[in-house]
Amino acid sequence: MREEETAARPTKEPYGHSIAFAEALRVWARVAALSFGGPAGQIAVMHRILVEEKKWISEGRFLHALNYCMLLPGPEAQQLATYIGWLLHGTAGGLVAGTLFVLPGFLSILVLSILYAGFQQFTVVQAMFFGIKAAVLAIVVEAVLRIGKRALKTPPMVLLAAAAFVAIFFFDVPFPAIILAAAAIGFLGARLDPQRFVVIRGHAPSGADEPVVDAVLAEGRPGHTRPSLARALKVAGIWLTLWFTPLVVLGATLGLDHVFTQIGIFFSKLAVVTFGGAYAVLAYMAQEAVERYGWLAPGEMLDGLGMAETTPGPLIQVVQFVAFMGAFRDPGALDPYSAGIFASVLATWVTFVPCFLWIFLGAPYVESLRGSGALSAALSSITAAVVGVVLNLAVWFALHVSFGQIEEVRTYGMKLLLPALHTVNVPSVLLSLAAFIALIRFKVGMIPVIGAAAILGAAYDLLAWGP
Template identity: 60%
Template sequence: MTEQAPMSTEHTPSVSLREATRVWTKVGLLSFGGPAGQIAVMHRELVETRRWISDARFLHALNYCMLLPGPEATQLAIYIAWMLHRTVGGLIAGVLFVLPGFFTILALSIVYALYGQVPLVFAIFIGLKAAVLAVVVQAVIRIGRKALKNRMMVLIAALAFVAIYFFRVPFPLIVLGAGFWGLLGRWWMPRSFPAPASSAADASSDFLIDRLLGQGRLTHTRPSAARALRVTLAWLALWWIPVIAVIAAFGRHSVLAGEGLFFSQAAVVTFGGAYAVLAYIAQRAVVSFHWITPGQMLDGLALAETTPGPLIMVVQFVAFLGAYHHETNLSPMLAGVVGSVLTTWVTFVPCFLWIFLGAPYIEALRSNRALHAALSAVTAAVVGVVLNLSVWFTLHAIFGRIDEHYYGWLRLESPVWATLQWPSAAIAAAAMLAMLRFKIGMGWVLLASGLAGLGVGLVFK
């Protein structure tokens, strides 16, 4: 009897690529609500319903993805799909996660460019912008509940918020500081940085990936220097060849070239996912490059929140409008489409590079207590950055003017109360009440908020 049991696990069926493709299609179509909502959808589908991956492995992968630059939910999908079906699985999951949002945002960008300043269309956007505040606040609460498990994590989150909001400390420095704190805390304060869950692969586990690892069937998850070199060279080429082609075709100082270079840079330096990166992108796109206005940036976020796919798809909207209004080498519409495609490419191709290159090593180090402590501290710091974003959006969505005051290194923002937009404030308050108190779905809240904005526009037009 004891000799036959292992034989039965040897033939444990895996998930077919066709079935996995159907699941990733579903995840992509249902991935509303930014990273918090998308991670929740994946957890429900992959951990609770299908039992492909255990909670411990899911959270370990999530912590690694939060440490990376770029959209963590997209990277998490690529990571899990890569574990099951190698590179082709990761490609399918990543593309299906992005594709629905890409086509939707492209269509909405075209409509916005052509009709966005129509009063009634603009009124709908006002309602959507107000509802976005509820989504961001909900993200703070959801991520906080998972990441802030003790007082030490709460302290890290609070310090991260103070650093980025009051002192404009760059997010990469906050990430490095939090990770270093976690490494030191592992030795000095071990109770605040508990050990990771057991990483033993179990052929009799109730979770598919654990069973396959226990049977030795996921050999591609083992690190290899030769494979790492091949992955790096291939994906760097895929990343940069389109950018170089645009520079050669339109010149280094064209808007399209500027978008390709800037969003490639953003893919490297913008840590913490979409919520953490939006303030940085908004500041550069609005203040430094003058591609769009602050109002258009908020409109883009509202559009991104109404569509499936990563919230970082707002960069596609930014690039479309920037090229549509400022690129002189092509017709406005063609320039907008090219800018939209190029920016989406340079934003998401690096996600595949980070996962295909780093995931084998992260899996090999899964039981390392020091790494686990560093990733836990980084996750806590991200909560503080998300809180900063919620404050930033609150001020800019319901006030027409925000004044900044500097006292040495200290920066304070003060809203001009005479510019308070009462309809936006009322819609935002109602959206928060609906989502946080009555647990109404985000789609219904966005729909109601858009209709409320339209109603306000009809009354006060």
């Protein structure tokens, strides 16, 4: 009898629970298919499915994992999926959860990039993206207000945001330098005046965990969640090799000046400075891709952001559009479409491989981060600086959406962007204003706003210029 009971009882090894990997695979595919609406919406979807519906993980464990992901560079929602997948089924679970989270957006933006490159000259495409640009501007302005409301709760945080805006907008201070400076100020501020510097404390539970089945840690810590130096060295060696091998091969075979090598190196650097969400790093990416490398025109950066806003997956997936267009216009020995597809894969690889590294390396040590005031202060300061950086992005987009000509003037070490007032695009300004009102006043969803703006852009073109 005892043998029969033992045989009937579901095994809990090696992960400490009886959740089948195949079932988890179906759930992660469902999460990926519903991953619209930016990180807030994506995290809400995971919470509803994993905590409330499936009851696979407790409220407290979910929120603690989210706190850790908030401290990392990269898209926190994708990293949260990777973390929970790893918690459930080890490295294989993390790979499946994190990869599926990215895959729908990658395929969607790849198709849109090919269509954009091939049919951009068509009037109807131009007209639709005219409307999308206006909506994206409204979305970025709304992001400034949303992040600012959360982060700018004390005078030091307001000063940090203002200093970050001035540094990047007027003096072209690199985004990584701003992030590092903000983190250092936060660490110092935690010692001098923690009440004013510890603003962002993560998502703390309101009370004790809900009475759900915390299937992962119910009977102790599974082996794969226990940290060790040997494991950490192995993980670092594997993922650093996966990350840097393509860069070394490209640099050795094509040279450092080839567009593929430049794309690989640039987006690798981007992967380690994406604190504060995709909106923060977009300003840096736009500045480099447009002004330094010449991969895109200013308006095309807005087009790419519109694609990322309306497809599932992380917003940072816009990197593949930037890479596609850069290689499409400088394909070397390849045909433009093949070069663009390869560049899309390369940019996606060097953007998300580091995300897996951060999770697989750091997750076993995550408990040591609980309650750290210095880390909370650093996160608070970084988020405040991000407000200034995103404001820079909003101003930069606003100028290029609203005016046909902008002159850049350098004086006393400062950069000034002076729009030609006679080139103001009144329809674009009005459409942006309408999109902003829809978002803020009437709480219309992001995707409907972008869709309506695209239709209105096409309708305006038809009325203004005729069929």
